[in-house]
Amino acid sequence: MTAASVRRPSDRYGLYLRAFWGLMLRDARVLAREFIPFLLRTIMNPLLFTFVFTYVFPKIGAGITPGGNAQVSFATVIAPGLVAVAIFFQGIAAVALPLATELGGTREIEDRVMAPLPVSVVALEKVIWSSLQSIIAAAAVLPLVLLVSAEPVSITVASWPMLIVTVLLAALVAGYLGLVIGTVVKPKQIGLIFSLVVVPVTFLGCTYYPWAQLSHIPWLQVLTLFNPLVYVSEGLRIALTPGIPHMPVAAVLSALTALLVALGALGTRLFITRVID
């Protein structure tokens, strides 16, 4: 039969690549089946947030002027933050939610673990796939803010390289964080973890205010440095709204890179421990 043609591999990495592609196809099929719920889940939070804070509030005269700077609309401040949340939340959820079930209750990860490629690459595929979803989420949220806001949103791509690098690093960091959560947390507790970890991370991730302005609350400014989302929000501010005070480029990129290396190593190790006794 046809399988015989792949029986004798001359190119091991070619076979890994085909197996990897197979895993991506499987994930694509599953996402395609649930694309509308996926999209709704992605845009609901930013849509409502943008609607209330940048449409309703200005209309009823309860507008927020960030840092007393009337030149910059609140929508401009939160736009990068909302994109950051979308990337981050989507990245974590896309890995952690299915993985917790696949590893915990049904063990249905088994067939993918038995695919002819290293188990660490099975984990990598999950992260890469969630990164694609993160990028789709980011691309869906940004125009939404521009569309809904009643105030002018002054966003320009000041630096494409910075935008691309930040989005990619953020998506991978979120995916590996999802891998860590998905391997450690039991399926029943995953909802709890989302409210205990993901929600605080979102609210304290410099999404609705630039990090520099936290100088008014020094302890919080220091504390938020431990929040990975801060670097994503700030990185997107550098790329999209350079007029707003932001962290230095080097700080953002080195923090995200360090997080990627640390979470990548930890997540991969945890995943291997879970699937191989």
Add this chain to the structure above:
Amino acid sequence: MVSSDAPLSLDLRQVVKRYEPDAPNAVDGIDLAVGHGEIFGLLGPNGAGKTTTIGIATTRVRPTSGTVMVTGVDVCAHPSVAKRHIGVVTQFNTLDRACTVEENLYFHGRFFGMSRRSAHSRAAALLERFGIGERGRTMVSALSGGLARRTQLACALMHDPDVLFLDEPTTGLDPQSRMALWDSVRGLQESEGMSVVLTTHYIEEADALCDRVAIMNAGSILVCDTPDQIKHDFGDGVLVTLRLRQANDRLAAQLRDTDGVLAVDPDDDVIRVHVSAADGIVPQVVALAGPDLRDLAVAEPSLETAFIALTGRALAP
């Protein structure tokens, strides 16, 4: 059965698995050789180390020590290569719940590098072969136990493995599904010359299906041979099952002291007595039980009596 030119389908040497440093060995230094085209059974009670052994052979459990080869490939050194030669049907339904029956097979084929077209056509052929052709579009969560097991089997065969591992393949199946699965396994051996390694705690499954059987207990292989040979060597007695009105420890002790009694295994109000085949022993046992005896069953030599002879206790509950 073992052909000399092909490498052994499965070759375990001095394999040990200890899950925790101070726990007893789950697998305790076993050697095992399964030849090409053989149906090989690991028979033993729960906790004997059968599933761990299969896990080790299929890259999912890392052995503490020892060497593991599947069709000549070192499983520990090259798990990704070994996986191409291995098909696995796990004990529980581990099919991908997010996909349909056909998709489970199709994507499995794609993982193994098959093209779109060949994966679809092979999936269709296998579904047809196992009588689930019309279930292709069913989500696997809606399948009954028997159909799910057949789907798992079809899925494991997608990439045409050399060795098929079945972990407790018929546990939880109704008798009809069990027979159907036995037929499928025999069919794979006959038509494709596939080697099959299965675990079971059903005596009759090992007896009816397997060319050779290894009886496992507490992480060790006690004996490994054809069912007939095992019966001949170790099963040369009679298994008397006494059902009493109540548990009777004194009777069990008396029986142990009786000449010709090889083993006694009391379990609440049932005592299994393994006796030698000599004349007159069964009546003697019955006489000892006296008025307490409610029912009596006498079994001919079998893998069950062999197991009792080897371990001093019964395999089946």
